[in-house]
């Protein structure tokens with residue numbers, strides 16, 4: 001019987017890692033391609049999935065936990081739906097079209113959301129856990145998630161896509177929220 005990624009994930013055992021928050025400079029670094037898919041990479045992916053589901057979030061990129069390798073995990077299912085974990089190693093957008101302007105958030109930018117201009121459809125190529133080349137054709141939320149997570153691999157956050165004015169307002173408000181959180185703890 002074929003073992004799906006979801007089955008593999010159900011064996012769990014991953015560790016919840018600390019998610020880095022903006023303005024951590026580690027989030028601005030470019031990640032390097034994975035050259036060998038070994039146990040270390042599989043462990044990283046297991047930890048990333050565990051961390052994403054625990055948060056909970058619909059996507060996570062390795063640099064968000066301080067590992068600068070081109071690996072992303074995504075699961076846009078929700079509620080009572082069967083989880084569908086997507087693991088993409090060295091993902092590349094090979095085709096994109098259409099326009100969308102949807103609200104996004106990020107586990108690395110807590111308590112903030114903004115509308116971001118993206119493509120509404122993408123075709124992504126990358127490797128799966130077995131090192132096989134996979135092509136994902138995505139639209140809607142999944143297309144947005146792919147673009148958001150692949151951006152992380154290049155040190156780009158969704159707030160880098162909003163207007164300078166909105167970003168300035170965000171910075172001020174975000175600083176204040178951080179200060180309040182610190183005062184409370």
Ligand SMILES: [Zn+2]
Pocket residue numbers: 105106107108148152
């Ligand atoms: Zn993010």
